[in-house]
Amino acid sequence: MSECESTKQTVVALVENKPGVLNRVASLFRRRNYNVDSLTVGRTQKPHISRMTIVVDTKRANVQQIVENLRKLVNVIDVRHISNEPHISRDLALIKVRTNDADSYNQVTEICERYPARIVDMGSKVAIVEVTASESVVEEVIEKLRPIGIVELVRTGVVAMGRGTRIHDTQYEPTFGVPVNGTSNNGVLI
Amino acid sequence: MLLSGAEIIMECLLREGVDVMFGYPGGAILPTYDAMTKYPQIHHVLVRHEQGASHMADGYARATGKVGVCIATSGPGATNLVTGLATAMMDSVPVVAITGQVGRAAIGTDAFQETDVTGVTLPVTKHNYLVTDIHELAYVIKEAFHIARTGRPGPVLIDIPKDVQNEKIEFVYPEGEIRLPGYQPPNAANDDDVRRAIQLINQAERPIILAGHGILMSGAVGELRELVERAQIPVALTLLGKGAMPEDHPLVLGMMGMHGHAATNYAIQESDLLIALGMRFDDRVTGNLKTYAVNAKKIHIDIDPSELNKNVKVDVGIAGDLRTVLTQILPGVEAQQHQTWLNRIRDWQEDANERDILHTYDGTGMIAAQVINDLWKYTDGEAITVTDVGQHQMLEAQYYPHRRPATLLTSGGLGTMGFGLPAAIGAKFGRPDEEVWAIVGDGGFQMTLCELATAAQENVNVNIAIINNGFLGMVRQWQEIFYEQRYQSTPMFNPDFCKLAEAYGIPSKRVTERAQIQEAVEFARRIDGPVLIEFVVVKEDMVFPMVPAGADLDKMIRRPKPTERKK
Ligand SMILES: Cc1cc2nc3c(=O)[nH]c(=O)nc-3n(C[C@H](O)[C@H](O)[C@H](O)COP(=O)(O)OP(=O)(O)OC[C@H]3O[C@@H](n4cnc5c(N)ncnc54)[C@H](O)[C@@H]3O)c2cc1C
Numbered sequence A: 001m002s003e004c005e006s007t008k009q010t011v012v013a014l015v016e017n018k019p020g021v022l023n024r025v026a027s028l029f030r031r032r033n034y035n036v037d038s039l040t041v042g043r044t045q046k047p048h049i050s051r052m053t054i055v056v057d058t059k060r061a062n063v064q065q066i067v068e069n070l071r072k073l074v075n076v077i078d079v080r081h082i083s084n085e086p087h088i089s090r091d092l093a094l095i096k097v098r099t100n101d102a103d104s105y106n107q108v109t110e111i112c113e114r115y116p117a118r119i120v121d122m123g124s125k126v127a128i129v130e131v132t133a134s135e136s137v138v139e140e141v142i143e144k145l146r147p148i149g150i151v152e153l154v155r156t157g158v159v160a161m162g163r164g165t166r167i168h169d170t171q172y173e174p175t176f177g178v179p180v181n182g183t184s185n186n187g188v189l190i
Numbered sequence B: 001m002l003l004s005g006a007e008i009i010m011e012c013l014l015r016e017g018v019d020v021m022f023g024y025p026g027g028a029i030l031p032t033y034d035a036m037t038k039y040p041q042i043h044h045v046l047v048r049h050e051q052g053a054s055h056m057a058d059g060y061a062r063a064t065g066k067v068g069v070c071i072a073t074s075g076p077g078a079t080n081l082v083t084g085l086a087t088a089m090m091d092s093v094p095v096v097a098i099t100g101q102v103g104r105a106a107i108g109t110d111a112f113q114e115t116d117v118t119g120v121t122l123p124v125t126k127h128n129y130l131v132t133d134i135h136e137l138a139y140v141i142k143e144a145f146h147i148a149r150t151g152r153p154g155p156v157l158i159d160i161p162k163d164v165q166n167e168k169i170e171f172v173y174p175e176g177e178i179r180l181p182g183y184q185p186p187n188a189a190n191d192d193d194v195r196r197a198i199q200l201i202n203q204a205e206r207p208i209i210l211a212g213h214g215i216l217m218s219g220a221v222g223e224l225r226e227l228v229e230r231a232q233i234p235v236a237l238t239l240l241g242k243g244a245m246p247e248d249h250p251l252v253l254g255m256m257g258m259h260g261h262a263a264t265n266y267a268i269q270e271s272d273l274l275i276a277l278g279m280r281f282d283d284r285v286t287g288n289l290k291t292y293a294v295n296a297k298k299i300h301i302d303i304d305p306s307e308l309n310k311n312v313k314v315d316v317g318i319a320g321d322l323r324t325v326l327t328q329i330l331p332g333v334e335a336q337q338h339q340t341w342l343n344r345i346r347d348w349q350e351d352a353n354e355r356d357i358l359h360t361y362d363g364t365g366m367i368a369a370q371v372i373n374d375l376w377k378y379t380d381g382e383a384i385t386v387t388d389v390g391q392h393q394m395l396e397a398q399y400y401p402h403r404r405p406a407t408l409l410t411s412g413g414l415g416t417m418g419f420g421l422p423a424a425i426g427a428k429f430g431r432p433d434e435e436v437w438a439i440v441g442d443g444g445f446q447m448t449l450c451e452l453a454t455a456a457q458e459n460v461n462v463n464i465a466i467i468n469n470g471f472l473g474m475v476r477q478w479q480e481i482f483y484e485q486r487y488q489s490t491p492m493f494n495p496d497f498c499k500l501a502e503a504y505g506i507p508s509k510r511v512t513e514r515a516q517i518q519e520a521v522e523f524a525r526r527i528d529g530p531v532l533i534e535f536v537v538v539k540e541d542m543v544f545p546m547v548p549a550g551a552d553l554d555k556m557i558r559r560p561k562p563t564e565r566k567k
């Protein structure tokens, strides 16, 4: 099933890098009873702009409503429903697996060879596997590793970008609050 | 000019054309109260509870279309504003609220009277600000007024720490244009949508216009009338759309919805085209969505894109300003007759007339419908009426036809009891030239009656009509219909309202019979200043028609005809 037919839809929002903006977005989703699958926030090439990638489950609310309600937030500059266009999306997971015998170690390395995954930390009892891929591939890797013994797992949530010259940007320059040295409260947007 | 933050606030309010604000002082806002002494051009009205201040600002805004301003201190002062902000938010009313906050260094330390006011008010404001840099203050105030009054209007709150109010800077007013990249309300429609809307309008055989609050807010009264008269399309009004067309116009059917006119609801259900203008298909308007106007094509014009296809799926949804979009559509609309359709509606109206309690009532006591209809008669139908919430509110909608925009002010979306009296005071400040009546129930009146003192102190010329049925009437009605008359917590002990008025030095009269109504109304109209009239009405009265919550719009509980009753 392609992403467009699934109930999971990806929306990208460019927002002002100001205190409270993440709270406004989170509050909107809670208030309108929208179901968030994952939400990531990070800096962009412009210090005053942050970018959110939000994966929503649209079983309850249609994605157009979600997009329009996001657009209504004053600090949200631009919103795109990126599932509608060719795009790249990536999720990153760190997976700590039990590798206390040669057999399990071999299984892990084998999986890492077949997938965009690699061992980034190796101890006598456990290893950390990093996988960066589309959400479904990350899930596949997790399922492959599960029988070996996952003891800890963390995922970043999906980030996405339109392909080719579909550039998502804004010309906006703020009057105030341009963070010094191009950093912005360490990227914290609470 | 070296100015303090507090003085900058006042300078900015002046530049926004503010002439009155409603508020209550306290520690964290004291610097701004002190600055008020230097700005006598802005009149400050001291309320008795901050909820009253937010409703007064709301009433002022609804009556004038301008931004209403209220002001309060941190903590409890600010939280007391919340009900009024939520009320304004639901009904899209432009209000700016200014609150004091504890000093910047104390924020987050649970300081005395510290509340996270921007957090608390986030879901009940269109936008809000915490100003932590005095250099931003003037920009923020300018933005706040702009956001409050443009697009889909709404309340905006500005929280200002006390030390920001005290800090001094060289003040230069930001004259330039406001730059808000994430805020661009839509305006005009695209040609394709306009063409499709025109086509549907010209082809319809049983069209009906649903005129809402947006008509008033966009100032599209003239355009609406042109559309209605040229294409002979009947018009139904939402509660907040009353005044969009004069209700004595032959094509105006009056209110739709839960307590709307039966003929109006039948017409909606049988129509082949709904033209929804600046209304948001509230559940009190639609009833059961699955059976709502199923045979009708639907055009929806609203300035808020997120309203389109929210509750009702539409064939043509246009995000834009009504006045602009109607101006685009009008040139394509053909003159029509729709005689068969209009005759059909007339039949429903005649049937409703036979059931109207005003013509059929044969009981002894005075009923609220009589009071409101007589009030209409003796104020020449020209007063600004401000209601509270309940049976009297619905009866006002049914029995006080309005001719002009912004002459019925009422809390629709939130249904806030306690709104009536303070909103009427605010409205009178905005429209001193108009006769203003607060029409309130004995329940809701007691929620904000402390504002009688404000009315007396300011000698505000509002007339207060208390419809006293000794019950929380609307709730009692539900208990009668849906809870087998178990009147749990709805009968009320009431004070002697006339003595209460007297305690505030407010003239009053008690009316117990219909024959006394005219004299009492004239008494109130003669006196310059607040007057209270208590109308003692039948205790257990009902508002009909009534669509039970969630039922189909045409499955109304109706008052039987006298002939049916006798059987
Ligand atoms: C006890 C009780 C009973 C009630 N019963 C009824 C009833 O029987 N019938 C009834 O109608 N209501 C009833 N109501 C009120 C109801 O709850 C709603 O408040 C009301 O229907 C809303 O009307 P509206 O959609 O016109 O106004 P609003 O809710 O104010 O919506 C206005 C719409 O206009 C849009 N708009 C604003 N500016 C513009 C512009 N410039 N251009 C285009 N669009 C614009 C806004 O985006 C918004 O979508 C009742 C309320 C109470 C408390």
Ligand SMILES: Cc1ncc(C[n+]2csc(CCOP(=O)(O)OP(=O)(O)O)c2C)c(N)n1
Binding pocket: B388, B389, B390, B391, B392, B393, B415, B416, B417, B418, B440, B441, B442, B443, B444, B445, B467, B469, B471, B472, B473, B474, B475
């Ligand atoms: C603040 C608030 N609390 C409760 C309600 C629920 N409610 C709706 S109508 C009503 C009764 C109103 O009684 P009254 O003010 O006497 O007016 P009446 O219906 O008798 O005209 C109540 C309690 C409300 N709308 N607002």
